[in-house]
Amino acid sequence: MGQSKNLSFMRSLCMGSIEQDMVLPFPQMKVSEKETLSTVFSSFESWLKPKTAEFRKWDRQGEFPSEFIQEMRDLGLFSLIIPEEHGGLNLSNTGYSRALQELAKYDGSVAITAGAHSSIGMRGLVLFGTPEQKQKYFPKLVTGEWIAAFCLTEPGAGSDAASIQSKAVKEGEFWVLTGQKLWITNGGIASFFTVFARTDGPEGQMTAFIVTKEMEGVSCGPHEDKMGLRASSTTTVHFDRVKIPQENILGEVGKGFKVAMKILNSGRSGLGGGCVGAMKHVIALSTKQANERVQFGKKIGEYGLIKEKIGQMVVDCYASESVVSLVAGLVDQGYEDYAVEAAISKVFATECLWRAADEGLQIASGNGFMCEFPYERILRDCRVNRIFEGTNDILKLFIALTAMNDVGKQLKELSASLEGIFQDPIKGFGLLSEYGLKKITQVTKVGGVKSSFSKLHPSLKAQASIFENGVRGLSVAADRILRKHGKNIIHKQFATKRLAEIMIDLFVLASVLSRVNSALSLKKNENQKQNLEKEVEILNSFSSQVHSRIQSHFAKIDDNDDELIKSLADHALKHEKYIWDNLTEPTS
Ligand SMILES: Cc1cc2nc3c(=O)[nH]c(=O)nc-3n(C[C@H](O)[C@H](O)[C@H](O)COP(=O)(O)OP(=O)(O)OC[C@H]3O[C@@H](n4cnc5c(N)ncnc54)[C@H](O)[C@@H]3O)c2cc1C
Incomplete structure (x- = not known):
């Protein structure tokens, strides 16, 4: 209530502030x-x-x-x-x-x-x-x-979308577009294309255009033969001197990159929702299979190793559903800065679905491998979710670097303020940035930093403290990583990814806490009360998993094998193969 709509929950979190009013109460559908x-x-x-x-x-x-x-x-x-x-x-x-x-x-x-x-x-x-x-x-x-179709990717420009080569040049009243787009979903059945092209000029480098099939010079290639989502149309789309009227510009000339990113961020709840639906389907299939298949005289669902897989699917599905719904709720409430949170929901839900699809196939085993059953198709279909709309790897870099950019700026201010302190200690304190004050209050525990999840139901105290401790750890870790690597952080992807993994876990935990908190406050019948007990069990399991994962990430900030792994990768990259072979190794 009364929150600034420019806030980002995660960007604030990296500074040590828990903006709980952004995530409480858990958003409800009208x-x-x-x-x-x-x-x-x-x-x-x-x-x-x-x-x-x-x-x-x-x-x-x-x-x-x-x-x-x-x-x-x-x-x-x-x-x-x-x-x-x-x-x-x-x-x-x-x-x-x-x-x-x-x-x-x-x-x-x-x-x-x-x-x-x-x-x-x-x-x-x-x-x-x-x-x-x-x-x-x-x-x-x-x-x-x-x-409709969205045309950004090109043969030379995938993750590096800003390097597209399609070009639109102003000729009289028209923009003339030439270029080729790759792997465009709906390419073969679309008549409306949102197309991104270079319009190099003082206003910026990329512009978004509305292009329609009826314009001369628009064509598409044949259906791609894909691993998954095979029935959906994916084609190249070609633009050969297509004349686009000025009124077909989307947004402003030169602001196309921002348009593309806003579209992708705003659309992420769709992909996340799809992942949740597919996970629910896998859980339905796997539980039925586990209840029907008998081995060693028992239904396989009675064995611990099968229960482990199914229980984890339930935790992952609930957590994904929570984070995807929370992000969709932030968008609906008019928050504008949700790019990091949306990226987290995409990464988390797509990885959970991949795990569920793989474990579902494992539960079905031989049947799972047969095309007669749905498991192999689900596995093939869901693999691309970790690739398109931004690869999960690139999104992890984005998640952590966005947060660290803020921390970096504040650290700069802090050191400037501290210089002020040494020059004039009394006046200097007045110059301390908000971040500096937060750091001091974190150390001294004095001051108004919003670093507790105080509005949660009292019965969630233990789980909330896992979150709060994680937040304190995150803010210290971001600070430490930045002090260690400075601007060079951009090249320290192992460290950046580690920070992203912590941020992902913390935001998803905040989503699950918010959802269970809201469930606790609602009136329930007997059946709903039993469901709620299970929701608390999910929260307990998820918070315990988050706790161990983030502790392990914190420990690895200073104590890791990153350099060894890099050296081994460099060796393999140099030789373009794995060199060891017992045929050629010396014998004693
Ligand atoms: C089925 C399908 C449908 C698609 N639909 C559309 C669509 O409708 N519209 C559209 O515009 N595009 C679409 N795409 C394209 C999709 O968005 C791209 O495939 C995706 O952005 C990744 O680009 P790339 O495949 O060229 O991989 P690359 O960018 O070549 O990346 C290859 C690998 O390198 C990693 N990598 C790249 N740069 C870095 C870096 N700086 N640091 C660390 N790692 C890095 C990546 O994470 C990835 O693992 C679709 C793709 C597929 C497969």
Whole structure:
């Protein structure tokens, strides 16, 4: 309540402040939206559930038939985030994430086709479109007559998106676009493209454009033959001297990189929701399998090693659902600086799903390896989640470096303030930055630093203190890493990743704490009370896992084998192979 909408929970956390009002209470979906979605999901169920065999067939064929895409249109799958006045469902970020969760339970390719349209393809129009642009394009997008795609990646520009070579040059009243985009989801079925191109000039280097299929010079390549999500369309998209009118610029000329990043950040709850849906599906499949399969005279679900896998899936799914919902809630509440939190939710949910898919296949074992069963397809489908919309590795660097940038700035201020202290001790104290004061209050325990999660239910004290201790450790660790490496931190990826892993765990723990806290405050019937007991068990398990992981990361800041690993990598990179072989090794 009354929070500045410019705050970032994680950026504050790295300075030692717990902005608890940002994450409490846990965001709830509006009742009216719940009602809308219940109706929509019933129609999903009656339409998608009977298609299980067809999804398998289309996966093998590597393409959806056009009749099925038409069914997706008829079901309104392309209208999810479009405002009501344009005929759309106008779902909030929370509602949209929940809708993708539902679709992903049935089929990954369906979820990605609908998701790429709304999460990234036309989100630029929603976020940056002028009233005229919206008036012009929403009517076709809402029905799915025009499906949308997001065109950023190029052969030479993947993670390094700023290095794109597609170019748009102003010629008279038009911008003339030439370039090639790679691996574009919906590329073969889209008519509306959000395209990023260089427009080198004093305003900046990249601009976002709305390009439509009907413009001369737009074409796409054949369907890519992919490992997973095979039925969804992925193609190259080519632009050969495409004439784009000035009014098709999205946002401002030269501000395209910001537009791209805002689209990706804002769309992350869709991908996260999809991961949660797929995890729920895996848990349903795995528990059924574990209850039915008998080995050594017992159902395999009775064995500890199977329970370990299933229990972990439940913890991971609940934690992912919590962090994805919390981030969607931050977006819905109008917070503007949620890029780090959104990246955390993407990394965490995609890694949990990958683990669940792998363990689900392991529980099914031989059956899991057979294409007749769904496990191998789920594993193939979910692998790309850790790659697209920013690889998890790059996102981890982003998460930690963004936070350290803030800490670095404050450290600079602090040292300037401290110089002031030595020059004039009395006046100098007045010059101490907020960060300096926080550091001093952390050491002396005096002062108003918000470093406790005080508004949580008293029964959550122990779990909250794991979080609070982690936050104190994080702020000290960020400080220590920066003092150790200074500006060179940008080249210290092992240390940066370690910090990111701590930040990811802490934010997800904050999400789980917030969710269980809200659950504790609600009135419940007997059944709901039993569910709540299980939620507290999940929190206990997750907080204990977070505690051991972050302690291990803290310990490794100064005591690690980073240099050895780097040296071994350099050796392998130099020889481009593993050199040892018992055929050629000397014998005694
Ligand atoms: C199925 C599919 C659908 C896609 N859909 C779209 C789409 O609709 N629109 C679109 O624009 N793009 C799309 N993409 C592209 C996707 O976003 C990129 O694949 C992704 O951004 C990674 O780029 P890359 O594959 O070129 O990997 P690279 O950037 O070449 O990275 C290779 C490896 O190096 C690592 N790496 C790179 N730089 C660094 C660094 N500085 N430090 C440490 N590690 C580094 C990466 O983490 C990765 O592990 C899609 C991709 C796939 C596979």
